Amino acid sequence: MTLPDNQPRQNACPRHINRTSSQNRGRRISSCLTRSSHPDCRATAKAADRSFPSIVQVCDALDQLPASDGFDLVIGNPPYGRVTLAPHQRECYRRSLYGHANLYGVFTDLAIRWTKPGGVIAYVTPTSFLAGQYFKALRGLLSSEAPPVAVDFLQARRGVFQDVLQEAVLATYRREGKVGEATVHFLGLRDGRAQVEEVGSFRLPVDESGPWIAPREPHHRALAEQLTRMPNRLADLGYKVATGPLVWNRHKDQLRNDMKPGTYPLIWAESVTSDGSFRFRATKRNHSPYFQTRKSDEWLKVVRPCVLLQRTTAKEQTRRLIAAELPAE
Numbered sequence: 001m002t003l004p005d006n007q008p009r010q011n012a013c014p015r016h017i018n019r020t021s022s023q024n025r026g027r028r029i030s031s032c033l034t035r036s037s038h039p040d041c042r043a044t045a046k047a048a049d050r051s052f053p054s055i056v057q058v059c060d061a062l063d064q065l066p067a068s069d070g071f072d073l074v075i076g077n078p079p080y081g082r083v084t085l086a087p088h089q090r091e092c093y094r095r096s097l098y099g100h101a102n103l104y105g106v107f108t109d110l111a112i113r114w115t116k117p118g119g120v121i122a123y124v125t126p127t128s129f130l131a132g133q134y135f136k137a138l139r140g141l142l143s144s145e146a147p148p149v150a151v152d153f154l155q156a157r158r159g160v161f162q163d164v165l166q167e168a169v170l171a172t173y174r175r176e177g178k179v180g181e182a183t184v185h186f187l188g189l190r191d192g193r194a195q196v197e198e199v200g201s202f203r204l205p206v207d208e209s210g211p212w213i214a215p216r217e218p219h220h221r222a223l224a225e226q227l228t229r230m231p232n233r234l235a236d237l238g239y240k241v242a243t244g245p246l247v248w249n250r251h252k253d254q255l256r257n258d259m260k261p262g263t264y265p266l267i268w269a270e271s272v273t274s275d276g277s278f279r280f281r282a283t284k285r286n287h288s289p290y291f292q293t294r295k296s297d298e299w300l301k302v303v304r305p306c307v308l309l310q311r312t313t314a315k316e317q318t319r320r321l322i323a324a325e326l327p328a329e
């Protein structure tokens with residue numbers, strides 16, 4: 001993420017700008033862009049008999065808060081990935097954080113701060129913020145400060161971003177815009193040319209932090225509308241959603257291949273089959289079927305009736321939600 005040098009002085013999140021700026025110098029963007037120090041840049045500037053303007057600021061963008069109203073347009077392809085923010089940054093971005101921070105979520109909050117009322121944000125990001133729990137505060141913030149105008153899904157995962165397999169979305173938001181319907185398009189590639197397909201639109205949920213239910217395929221349109229209209233949520237029906245308590249690689253020495261006193265069956269995602277039935281198995285690499293408990297492991301045991309849901313599925317799978325009932329025995 002880069003900032004023009006000739007903008008009004010930015011407000012830094014307290015105390016940290018100097019340290020981060022010098023630490024990051026030359027690491028994030030080419031020095032050719034930042035200063036006229038590169039021989040090619042110097043030669044070009046000399047030939048044109050002009051000095052090469054300094055157009056880019058090298059810094060930790062997360063420590064830059066605008067002093068002025070901001071920009072008419074903020075475009076970004078922000079970094080993504082889970083990040084442990086420095087305490088002053090966590091405090092600074094508290095309004096959009098819920099649980100683990102992801103860099104692209106924090107950069108979206110930053111874009112809101114950098115955009116003036118009426119201005120537009122155009123960001124390429126992963127799709128996880130549309131419904132992920134860790135992004136609920138961000139969705140709430142976007143709904144109230146910069147509602148989406150268009151959400152365009154990149155259909156082609158290959159040939160657009162090198163080495164990126166993550167589902168990506170190109171979203172535009174208007175700062176202090178009207179909360180209404182956001183349009184949805186699919187962006188594809190055919191013979192190396194961009195294809196844009198109109199899919200429909202979606203409405204933001206009444207609960208501002210709720211998931212944005214947008215069609216991801218043309219035939220999802222009716223499904224998305226039905227989902228939006230459904231009066232009940234799982235919680236209304238008495239279900240509680242939770243992730244399994246065991247993180248297997250923190251307990252490697254307790255995994256067992258045989259059932260013995262003190263061992264319990266360990267349920268891996270592979271036990272949920274694509275036809276929705278349960279098959280107790282542990283065939284994948286590093287999987288073992290049993291778990292030796294210790295005294296302090298009571299909290300790891302699940303002893304209530306459950307519907308198991310495989311939560312990491314790929315876009316290419318015919319079904320994205322695969323569930324099976326956990327048998328009582």
Ligand SMILES: C[S@@+](CC[C@H](N)C(=O)[O-])C[C@H]1O[C@@H](n2cnc3c(N)ncnc32)[C@H](O)[C@@H]1O
Pocket residue numbers: 001002027028059060061062076077078079080
């Ligand atoms: C997804 S890349 C996009 C690069 C470029 N904007 C583009 O579209 O090709 C994200 C960039 O953000 C930079 N970056 C990561 N954390 C940053 C931070 N805290 N401040 C400024 N830039 C950062 C990375 O080094 C990387 O170059």
